[in-house]
Structure formats: C-alpha cells, structure tokens
Amino acid sequence: MKLLFHGGRVVDPSQGLDTTADILVDNGKIARVGKIAKNRSWQIFDVSGLVLAPGFVDMHVHLREPGGERKETIQTGSEAAVAGGFTSIACMPNTDPVNDSPALTRYILERARQTDLVNVFPIGAVTRGSRGEELAEIGVMYRAGIVAVSDDGNPIQHHQLVRRALEYIKLFDIPLIDHCEDRLLAAGGCMNEGAVSTRLGLRGASRTAEELHVVRDVMLSRITGGRVHIAHVSARESLDWIRQGKRHGAAVTCEVTPHHFTLIDRDIGDYNTNFKMSPPLREREDVQAMLEGLADGTIDCIATDHAPHTSLEKDTTFEEAANGVIGLETAVSVAVDRLVHGGVISWSRLVELMSCNPSRILRLDRGTLRVGAIADITVIDPDRQITVDTAQFKSKSRNCPFQGWKLRGAPVMTVVSGRIVYHA
Amino acid sequence: MSLRGRHLLSIEDLDVQEIELILKTARSFKEISTRPIRKVPTLRGKTVINIFFEPSTRTRSSFELAAKRLSADAVNFNVSTSSVAKGESLIDTGRNLQAMHPDLIVVRHSLAGAPALLATHCKGSCVINAGDGMHEHPTQALLDALTICEHKGRLEGLKVAIIGDIKHSRVARSNALLLRKMKAETWVCGPPTLLPVGFESYGVQVTHHMEEALTDADVIMLLRAQRERQQEIFYPSFKEYSMLYGLDRRKMKWAKPDAIVMHPGPINRGIEIDQEMADGAYSVILEQVSNGVATRMAVLFLLLGASEDPGI
Numbered sequence: 001m002k003l004l005f006h007g008g009r010v011v012d013p014s015q016g017l018d019t020t021a022d023i024l025v026d027n028g029k030i031a032r033v034g035k036i037a038k039n040r041s042w043q044i045f046d047v048s049g050l051v052l053a054p055g056f057v058d059m060h061v062h063l064r065e066p067g068g069e070r071k072e073t074i075q076t077g078s079e080a081a082v083a084g085g086f087t088s089i090a091c092m093p094n095t096d097p098v099n100d101s102p103a104l105t106r107y108i109l110e111r112a113r114q115t116d117l118v119n120v121f122p123i124g125a126v127t128r129g130s131r132g133e134e135l136a137e138i139g140v141m142y143r144a145g146i147v148a149v150s151d152d153g154n155p156i157q158h159h160q161l162v163r164r165a166l167e168y169i170k171l172f173d174i175p176l177i178d179h180c181e182d183r184l185l186a187a188g189g190c191m192n193e194g195a196v197s198t199r200l201g202l203r204g205a206s207r208t209a210e211e212l213h214v215v216r217d218v219m220l221s222r223i224t225g226g227r228v229h230i231a232h233v234s235a236r237e238s239l240d241w242i243r244q245g246k247r248h249g250a251a252v253t254c255e256v257t258p259h260h261f262t263l264i265d266r267d268i269g270d271y272n273t274n275f276k277m278s279p280p281l282r283e284r285e286d287v288q289a290m291l292e293g294l295a296d297g298t299i300d301c302i303a304t305d306h307a308p309h310t311s312l313e314k315d316t317t318f319e320e321a322a323n324g325v326i327g328l329e330t331a332v333s334v335a336v337d338r339l340v341h342g343g344v345i346s347w348s349r350l351v352e353l354m355s356c357n358p359s360r361i362l363r364l365d366r367g368t369l370r371v372g373a374i375a376d377i378t379v380i381d382p383d384r385q386i387t388v389d390t391a392q393f394k395s396k397s398r399n400c401p402f403q404g405w406k407l408r409g410a411p412v413m414t415v416v417s418g419r420i421v422y423h424a
Numbered sequence: 425m426s427l428r429g430r431h432l433l434s435i436e437d438l439d440v441q442e443i444e445l446i447l448k449t450a451r452s453f454k455e456i457s458t459r460p461i462r463k464v465p466t467l468r469g470k471t472v473i474n475i476f477f478e479p480s481t482r483t484r485s486s487f488e489l490a491a492k493r494l495s496a497d498a499v500n501f502n503v504s505t506s507s508v509a510k511g512e513s514l515i516d517t518g519r520n521l522q523a524m525h526p527d528l529i530v531v532r533h534s535l536a537g538a539p540a541l542l543a544t545h546c547k548g549s550c551v552i553n554a555g556d557g558m559h560e561h562p563t564q565a566l567l568d569a570l571t572i573c574e575h576k577g578r579l580e581g582l583k584v585a586i587i588g589d590i591k592h593s594r595v596a597r598s599n600a601l602l603l604r605k606m607k608a609e610t611w612v613c614g615p616p617t618l619l620p621v622g623f624e625s626y627g628v629q630v631t632h633h634m635e636e637a638l639t640d641a642d643v644i645m646l647l648r649a650q651r652e653r654q655q656e657i658f659y660p661s662f663k664e665y666s667m668l669y670g671l672d673r674r675k676m677k678w679a680k681p682d683a684i685v686m687h688p689g690p691i692n693r694g695i696e697i698d699q700e701m702a703d704g705a706y707s708v709i710l711e712q713v714s715n716g717v718a719t720r721m722a723v724l725f726l727l728l729g730a731s732e733d734p735g736i
Contacts, residue, residue: 318536
C-alpha cells in the first residue's frame, strides 16, 4: 500500500527543505518527495496547511517498565509518545531492576516490539545498578541494542569513573548522557536555591551543583574524546560552559526540556508538586538563556524527561514528593506555541531540535525524509488550538505542569515506518 | 473585616488591619489568665484538635490552654502512637480528622507546606500553622508583636534586630514578614553560612556584624542555636558562635538603653545568650510565653468567630 501526503509544508533541514511538497511512502520507506500526481490506488491524505517533518525523537523518556508499571508501561508510554507526535523514544535505564544487562535491554525491546507503535531505543546504565561504583557491561548491552549509556537520576559523583566511561564508550561511538548534579553541593535541596526557596522554607539546590558537573564533563570529554550529552540543562551558567566547550572542540551536546524553557521557580506557587523535578525550575534569566541557546545552536535537542508518577508519589508535601513531570503529550504544542509562534526559532530549527539532532547524537537512521529513508513522519497542525487536559492523556500518570494551558499548534498525525499509528 | 472561617497558615495571609485586630483581641484576653477562674464560655461546644508531627511541649500546651480557657474541647492527637507512626499519609490523616468534624486543627510539622496541604484536605475546619519546617510560625510572630507593643506602644519605626540561625528559622521568616508589614525597621544578623539566599526580598536589612545590627536597636530577638542540627558545617563550635553572636553585657551596650531582649525558646544559656542577659532586666522572654496563650486565644476566637464581641 502506498501513501501519498498531498500539499503539506515539508520541513526537513537534513536536506535543506522548507517548501510545499507531496510525500509518497511505499513499503515503509520514503519513495518520493516533490510534486507528485495522484494515483487512485494510493491512500491519499490531504495535508495542506499542515507541517510535515521527519519523525520526532525524544531522547529522554522514563517508561518505568519493568518495576514501575503503576506509573507507566511500555504500552502506555508508547501510546503517549505517538499521541504527542513522537516516532522514536529513548528510554532511561532507571527501572527496577536497572537496565544494566543485555537481558533487560532485550526485554524492553521485546515489549516494545509487541506494543508495535513507536520505535523504542533503550539506554543502558553506565555503572552496575547505576550505583556509580563500577562500569556496567556496556559492550554486551550495545550488542543487545542500547544507543547510549546514562545513570540518569543517580548522577555519578566519581570523576575518575566518568573519565574511564568516556574513554570506553569510544569503542561503540555512543554518548554518555549525564544528569549533572554534585550531590554534596545540592545538599538535598528540593527546588532551586534562591529567594523563592527561602520564602517557602524549602531546602534549595544550588545551580552550582549542576554547573560543577557540566564543567567536569566538558573537561573530561576534551581529554578523552568520548562523547558526552548533558541532559536537561537548567542553569544559564551551564549553557555558558557548554558553549565554550563546543568552541574548543569538546564532543559535548545538550538538551533542554519544555518545562525548563517555559517555567520558573516562582511557578511552584503554593507547594504545587507538579512543578517539582530534578534539576529544578530556575529563574527568569535562566529561561531567557535557554531561549537564546535554542536559537543560537548551543542547545542541540529538546527532550521531555517524561517522568511519570502517580498521585501516591505526588499528593504529599513538596519535600517528600517524587521528582519529575510528564511531557510526551505536551512537548510539541509547548515548543510550537512558545518557540515557533513566539518568534524564537524557525520551523526548520524546531525540526533540527526535535528530530535531526537527537537522531544524529544517538546515531539512529532517522531524522530525515530523504528518498529511501524509513518513513517516520510527524504531522503538525500549526494553528490547532488546544487546552491541555491531563484527563485526556494516554499516559498512565497526570503529573503535568501545563494542565489548563491554551496552546496553538499540535501534532495531528504520526507515521512510523509508513504506518499511521496516531491520527487526531 | 473578619477572620471567621479562615486558615492561619502564613503571616502573608494577614493585612495590617487584621494583625491589629488580633493584637487588640489578645490584649483583651490577657486579663482572663489572671482571674481566679481562668475560663470563659466563649467557645463552648467548639472542638479543637492539636496535631503535632514534631515534638513540642511549649507550643502545644500554649494552644491547649488557649482553647480550654475559652471552653473549647481540645484534643491532642498523639502522632508517635497513632496511625501516622504506622505509615498513614498526611492526606489520609487529614481526611480522618475531617471525618471527626473538628472546628479547628492546630498543626505542626517538620516539612514546609504541610499545614497548607492538610488545609486543602480538611474542608470545613480552620487550620492554624503552629510551625512548618523552615517556612513559618505565624502565632509566634503575633505574640512577639504583642510583647513589643506592650513595651514600646507601637511597631512602626522601631529598630528590631533578629539574631542567629536565620536560614533554618521559621520564627525569623514570620517575624520578618510581620515586622515589615507593620513598618518596623528590621535587621537580620548571623554568620554568612546561616543567612539564606535572597533574604533581602523581605525588605529587611542584612548584616553579619552584631555591632551594626544592635546599634540603637529597640528590640533584640535571639534565635535558638540548634544543637540538634549538624552545625559543624555552618560554624566551627558553640564557643566561637557565642563569641561572635552570643548576647552579653558588652554587646548589649550597642543597643538603646531601654531595649528589650526576646527569645522564642527554649534558650541555650551560654550560647546565644549568657546568664546575665537571660535573667536580666532587659529580658521579656517569660512575658512572651504568657502572651503566647493570650495571642492563641485571640486567634482561636477570631477564626471560630463566636461573635465579634468577646463578651468578657
């Protein structure tokens, strides 16, 4: 069966395209892009007025399976992903047990294959049990299918171990994704340290706790040549170091989450735990710096850090509440509304941030609509008005800080390997 | 203006007129505690539950006495032997309390925001924050204001110096808010390690030097140097703390001759205050305790709103 997407605006920076064109999909691959005469035997979609981009990739997702099925499963997380316009997601290893073995990697891939909605790319642990003490069997996990390593959520404090890991992963050309946080400096803080934490009487985590590990990683990537990807940058100083590192040729890339380029610590208001995550929301100047970094190329990707938690973990005091918010079903709308319609970046840049760059960093054969490429396509209605309503989410969890937001722009169709897996 | 049916979770909830109403009401209640029969029927038939998730004898007793002197039925919910010790969540505890239909719940908790959380899950009851983590302790600030007013006749224009561990102190936060609302010139002073980021946002003057804080001060509020916290990282020893920030006769000379010395208790003699100052003529520490009962009577009365006239 051939599919024709007719009359859409095709935005594909991988081949410098931003033009009205038709796309023909045949046997799961991109067959042609350009002006294409309709053929009755094809399934034809009129997509005029819509934006078509290479499928979006969220390289930072917590699917919680195995061990956290109350919060999310590979099934529900995949449904949330495709409803949010993502064709590929990379899942973090902090499950229970931790994905530090080929058996677990294969289990995740098998569950994803059964679900058969979205491409799931597992990320393996850097260290055994993500305990930060000794290297996990990265090579055998790589053979089983991991695309990166990370001890996300359990930031590695041991600098020499990070250095060895960065040296070792050069064997496989995979990145180490680092959650940058010096635990001693963070001192158990549950929100950004500043005037707001002082007012609320909550322990603050210094922005320097993030910055210190960013500096470390930039330095270690320079001496080792290993690729480091800084997860969820939140502090403006961190971006300065990344910018400087890139200028000096360090193999460093980074991502920012939608919440870190839209929300600030003051939004916590009266101890709203749906605004608690790690790293925490920072200040107005940090949001401004994130917007600049998105525009000037310092930031490589937008990733959600989709972190589902049930009300059991969230309906409690701020200090006791679990860290994390969900993002798969709001990221595209928030990004289109705030960044594209907000005049911060172009459509092409958005597609780089959400498709081309994460594909490149993870070395996926995605992120392009070139002829012959796997037909992963994200279709966005740039003018569709939505009101975020967590009750309608496919995700099992509801811990979303954007509840009630009115946004312009939304994903309306998601195509994975030439198959329509979501259609609004 | 009415406080009836409201919660008292933070000084931020109160405007200047409401603070003045509470202080005026507290003054009228003080006399009850000096009568041979220290009880009036004002809140007869009302139920007050004290639930303290953090150990406290003084504040809990103060609230209990306040309720009893107004003839309310006061019950102490003992956390250490209750369902909470068995792992019940704060919200479930709140729902259970609500099911008993109390008129008012007094709560102390080690975590900021816990009373606010309880308030949202106990609809139909007023909630008073009796101290939540490092956040606030509003009745302490109110009783401190009452004590200052009794000695100075006003708050506006007074120089008030709050000394010590500002970082971990809910008393400092509630007092800073109240004193600024009432236009007192407010100073906070402590070692740089114990002054949290952004405290200037309260509109107070921040200093690390006792001479600057105390010079021409009308009121000196000392905070407890907390032995229970790991202090070594904040200052090297109590001895050194005492040398720099402990109130003694020498430092007292910087203040006005008629300055008063306050402390929310319990005091560490020889650390933040020496023997002579604790027991001397400047000290109004025990008056604060007496005023605590009257202030809490006023707050209970106004929130439960029997009528605007205390009838005493």
